[in-house]
Amino acid sequence: MRISVIGCGYLGAVHAACMAKLGHDVVGIDVDEFKVAELSAARAPFFEPGLEELLREVQSTGRLTFTTDMAAAAGNSVHFICVGTPQKKGEKAADLSYVDAASAALAPYLAAGDLVVGKSTVPVGTAKRLAGLIQEVQPDARLAWNPEFLREGHAVQDTLSPDRLVYGVPDGSEDHEAVEVLDEVYAAPLLGGTPRLVTDYATAELVKSAANSFLATKISFINAMAEVCEAAGADVTLLADAIGLDERIGRKFLNAGIGFGGGCLPKDIRSFMARAGELGADQALTFLREVDAINMRRRTKMVELAREICGGSLLGQRITVLGAAFKPNSDDVRDSPALSIAAQLQLQGAVVTVTDPESLANAARRFPELNYQPDMEESLRGADAVLMLTEWQQYRELDPHAAAGLVRSPRILDGRNVLDPGKWRAAGWTYRGMGRP
Numbered sequence: 001m002r003i004s005v006i007g008c009g010y011l012g013a014v015h016a017a018c019m020a021k022l023g024h025d026v027v028g029i030d031v032d033e034f035k036v037a038e039l040s041a042a043r044a045p046f047f048e049p050g051l052e053e054l055l056r057e058v059q060s061t062g063r064l065t066f067t068t069d070m071a072a073a074a075g076n077s078v079h080f081i082c083v084g085t086p087q088k089k090g091e092k093a094a095d096l097s098y099v100d101a102a103s104a105a106l107a108p109y110l111a112a113g114d115l116v117v118g119k120s121t122v123p124v125g126t127a128k129r130l131a132g133l134i135q136e137v138q139p140d141a142r143l144a145w146n147p148e149f150l151r152e153g154h155a156v157q158d159t160l161s162p163d164r165l166v167y168g169v170p171d172g173s174e175d176h177e178a179v180e181v182l183d184e185v186y187a188a189p190l191l192g193g194t195p196r197l198v199t200d201y202a203t204a205e206l207v208k209s210a211a212n213s214f215l216a217t218k219i220s221f222i223n224a225m226a227e228v229c230e231a232a233g234a235d236v237t238l239l240a241d242a243i244g245l246d247e248r249i250g251r252k253f254l255n256a257g258i259g260f261g262g263g264c265l266p267k268d269i270r271s272f273m274a275r276a277g278e279l280g281a282d283q284a285l286t287f288l289r290e291v292d293a294i295n296m297r298r299r300t301k302m303v304e305l306a307r308e309i310c311g312g313s314l315l316g317q318r319i320t321v322l323g324a325a326f327k328p329n330s331d332d333v334r335d336s337p338a339l340s341i342a343a344q345l346q347l348q349g350a351v352v353t354v355t356d357p358e359s360l361a362n363a364a365r366r367f368p369e370l371n372y373q374p375d376m377e378e379s380l381r382g383a384d385a386v387l388m389l390t391e392w393q394q395y396r397e398l399d400p401h402a403a404a405g406l407v408r409s410p411r412i413l414d415g416r417n418v419l420d421p422g423k424w425r426a427a428g429w430t431y432r433g434m435g436r437p
């Protein structure tokens with residue numbers, strides 16, 4: 001099939017490469033000239049494991065190109081919209097200006113029978129509105145909503161073999177012509193057994209909001225338990241292991257620590273609350289306000305722990321922060337708990353050095369006032385306290401004996417509860433986890 005992918009960020013670049021890998025002819029379109037130049041040279045403009053190899057592999061087949069020119073969409077029959085929907089400044093709601101602009105720019109190039117497929121996370125009701133806008137320009141084009149569930153760090157795998165495919169079509173009917181087209185687009189994963197559900201627009205849009213709200217709730221639930229464990233002297237990691245053995249609960253997404261961040265969960269639960277309010281269903285989602293509040297409290301808690309471990313004052317304390325990305329295997333620092341904690345510590349008088357294997361350039365753009373050190377060992381030298389805030393494998397594997405020889409005071413706070421307290425204490429460290437005695 002001939003496919004356009006509009007928006008080549010964390011979602012679109014991976015989607016474009018994966019669609020080409022599935023055998024389609026793909027053009028990725030983005031307004032950002034730098035991104036287009038990088039992708040055209042088979043270089044990933046951000047860190048995503050496996051993406052660069054995939055770009056090289058598919059570009060050698062000639063099935064994948066990138067451009068800034070929307071006219072390249074003309075002649076293609078399926079057009080994916082993969083642009084961002086960030087949080088509006090000073091509001092909870094999502095900023096739909098990129099989705100609207102992409103749709104408006106694409107519309108003049110649509111031919112009768114073309115299918116526009118929305119993948120961006122949008123407030124419920126957006127698909128119906130966009131279908132109207134598109135059909136004002138090309139009455140015989142159709143629109144489907146096909147939300148994306150990929151996780152950064154696993155995006156290639158999640159796109160090539162997703163755990164489910166959801167097609168939102170106007171009447172929610174299996175017989176809608178868009179279903180056949182999408183089945184052809186996703187023929188390979190469907191053949192591999194990926195379940196697919198056909199729904200109406202509103203349900204498809206809500207599936208994404210509901211899934212992310214559930215994940216955020218699960219993390220905040222365990223972090224709330226961590227608060228109780230802290231008060232009671234119990235261990236939240238053992239508690240999670242024990243409740244996680246109940247199949248109905250499950251152990252995944254029950255890792256207590258400094259909480260969730262990133263470009264999706266925080267802004268998605270907020271825009272979901274805002275949209276529910278507009279629909280008169282705000283009461284249904286007031287619990288998400290608490291989910292958000294519990295999550296933000298974890299960051300404050302980590303700053304308090306750092307102050308405590310430094311003897312009551314952060315002034316002049318040299319603190320090393322391991323990890324700046326919002327999670328490992330990503331260079332994404334959007335709403336990163338690690339960076340926000342680092343910035344708060346610095347504001348309160350500490351001298352903070354941040355290290356991370358991939359995200360330092362992005363971090364420095366966001367918080368230029370922090371010190372960045374790409375070399376982990378160097379970053380540890382002379383530290384009064386070390387904070388493990390993003391659980392990259394190399395930090396999990398850090399040797400406490402070797403590290404003790406680098407720092408000034410062997411004090412470590414494990415913001416992700418991934419280090420072995422016994423091992424660190426045996427090497428002479430003061431160890432504190434979150435929600436652990």
Ligand code: UDX
Pocket residue numbers: 148149150151152153212215219252253254255256257258259260261262263264265326327
């Ligand atoms: C999320 C959803 O998982 C994905 O399905 C959706 O498409 C986009 O949003 P992503 O933002 O890539 O994906 O990250 P995810 O793996 O969900 O992690 C989100 C945050 O939660 C990270 O900051 C992570 O460190 C944190 N987290 C995760 C925890 O604090 N505890 C856990 O147990 C799991």
